Amino acid sequence: MSEQWPSVGCMSIPTRTLSDGFEIPALGFGTYPLVGEAGYRAIRSALEAGYRLVDSAVNYENEGIVGKAVRDFLAESGTPRDHVTVQSKLPGRHHEQARALASIEESVARMGVERIDVMMIHWPNPITGKYLGAWRALVEARDKGLVRSIGVSNFTPALLEEIIADSGVAPVVNQVEMHPWFNQEALREAHDRLGIVTEAWSPLGKRQAPFDEAIVTAAAAAHGVTPAQVVLRWHVQHGSVPLPKSATPERQRANLDVLGFTLADAEMTAIDSMTRADGRLFAGDPDTHEEM
Ligand SMILES: NC(=O)c1ccc[n+]([C@@H]2O[C@H](COP(=O)([O-])OP(=O)(O)OC[C@H]3O[C@@H](n4cnc5c(N)ncnc54)[C@H](OP(=O)(O)O)[C@@H]3O)[C@@H](O)[C@H]2O)c1
Numbered sequence: 001m002s003e004q005w006p007s008v009g010c011m012s013i014p015t016r017t018l019s020d021g022f023e024i025p026a027l028g029f030g031t032y033p034l035v036g037e038a039g040y041r042a043i044r045s046a047l048e049a050g051y052r053l054v055d056s057a058v059n060y061e062n063e064g065i066v067g068k069a070v071r072d073f074l075a076e077s078g079t080p081r082d083h084v085t086v087q088s089k090l091p092g093r094h095h096e097q098a099r100a101l102a103s104i105e106e107s108v109a110r111m112g113v114e115r116i117d118v119m120m121i122h123w124p125n126p127i128t129g130k131y132l133g134a135w136r137a138l139v140e141a142r143d144k145g146l147v148r149s150i151g152v153s154n155f156t157p158a159l160l161e162e163i164i165a166d167s168g169v170a171p172v173v174n175q176v177e178m179h180p181w182f183n184q185e186a187l188r189e190a191h192d193r194l195g196i197v198t199e200a201w202s203p204l205g206k207r208q209a210p211f212d213e214a215i216v217t218a219a220a221a222a223h224g225v226t227p228a229q230v231v232l233r234w235h236v237q238h239g240s241v242p243l244p245k246s247a248t249p250e251r252q253r254a255n256l257d258v259l260g261f262t263l264a265d266a267e268m269t270a271i272d273s274m275t276r277a278d279g280r281l282f283a284g285d286p287d288t289h290e291e292m
Helices: 036-049 063-077 097-111 131-143 157-167 185-194 214-223 227-238 249-256 265-272
Strands: 015-017 023-025 085-090 116-121 147-153 173-177 197-201
Touching: 036 063, 036 249, 063 085, 063 097, 085 097, 085 131, 097 116, 097 131, 116 131, 116 173, 131 147, 131 157, 147 157, 147 197, 157 185, 173 185, 185 197, 214 227, 214 265, 227 249, 227 265
Parallel strands: 085 116, 116 147, 147 173, 173 197
Antiparallel strands: 015 023
16 A cells, blocks of 8 residues: 555545546545435535545435535635545446436436546446446446546455456446454455455444444554544555544544554554454345345
8 A cells, every 4th residue: 555645625635546547535524324404514514624535325315415515615615626526326226227327417417516536336236237237337427527437336356357357447446344343355455456446334333333342442542542543544554445424523523633643563453353254234245235
C-alpha cells in the first residue's frame, strides 16, 4: 500500500489511486439509511467536517439528497467539483443490460451532477445471473461519460474474474463487508492481484462493533484515541477504504480524524486475529444472497 497525503479539500486525506488513474480519498462517508431532511443535514455536516467521498445507492433511496447536499456544499464553499467523489450502485432489479443503462441515466439525473464518479453493481445476484450484462452496461455508461469510474460491490474472486474475462475490463473497486470480525484477507489478496481497491462497508461492525474488545481498547489507550478510531485506522493501514456512517457530527469528525497515529505491526496483527469464519453481520454471502 502506498500512502500519499495530499490535501483534498479543507482536510488532508490520503488517497488511493485506482487502476484507471483516478484517485479517491482513503476514507469516505456511508449514507445508509440517511434520507430526507435529516439525511440532508447529516450529509452536509459530513462534507463540512471534511469528507470528500460520499457513498450512495439506488436502493438507499437517497441519491436525491446526496446530490443536493454535495451541490449545495460545492456552491456555498467554492469547492471544485472534482474535490468530491460521489458513488452510487445499480440495484439487482435493473441488471438486464438495456435496463441497467437507463437506470444509471436515472441515477445521474436524481443526483443532479454531471456524472457519477464511481458507479457500482450493488450485488452480483448470481442465482438471477444477469451480472455480465449489468457489467457491460457499466462499461457502456463509462464510455458514454455518464460515470467516471466503474466498480462492483459484494463480488467474489470467481465473479470478478468472470466479468473481467467477459468484458476485458476490470472493476476499479469492490465494496465489501469488512471489519475486525470479518477481515476479508483472502479477498483482499485477490484484489491486489487484480489491481482492485477494496472499499469496506460496515467498517465499524455496526451494532456489533468490537469497541469493548481488549485488543481494541488496549490500542485505543496506547494511542490516546477511541476504539472506533483504532478500527478505522486498521482499515486505512490495510489499504481498504472504510465508509463509516454516522448521523452524529461529533462522531463524523472523530471518524475522519484517524491520520495522526499509526498502529504498530503487533496491533494490526492482533486486530487481524479477531476475524471469524462466521463473522458476517448478516447472511450476506454473495454466492447466495440476492438483493433486488
Ligand atoms: N455495498 C453494500 O452492500 C453495503 C451494505 C451495507 C452498507 N453499505 C455502505 O456502508 C456504509 C457504512 O456501513 P453501516 O452503516 O452498515 O455500518 P458502520 O458504518 O460500521 O456503522 C454505523 C453505525 O455505527 C455508529 N457509529 C458511527 N461512528 C461511531 C463512533 N465513532 N462511535 C460509536 N458509534 C458509531 C452509527 O451511529 P450514529 O449514526 O448514531 O452515529 C451507526 O449506528 C453504509 O452507510 C453504506 O453506505 C454498503
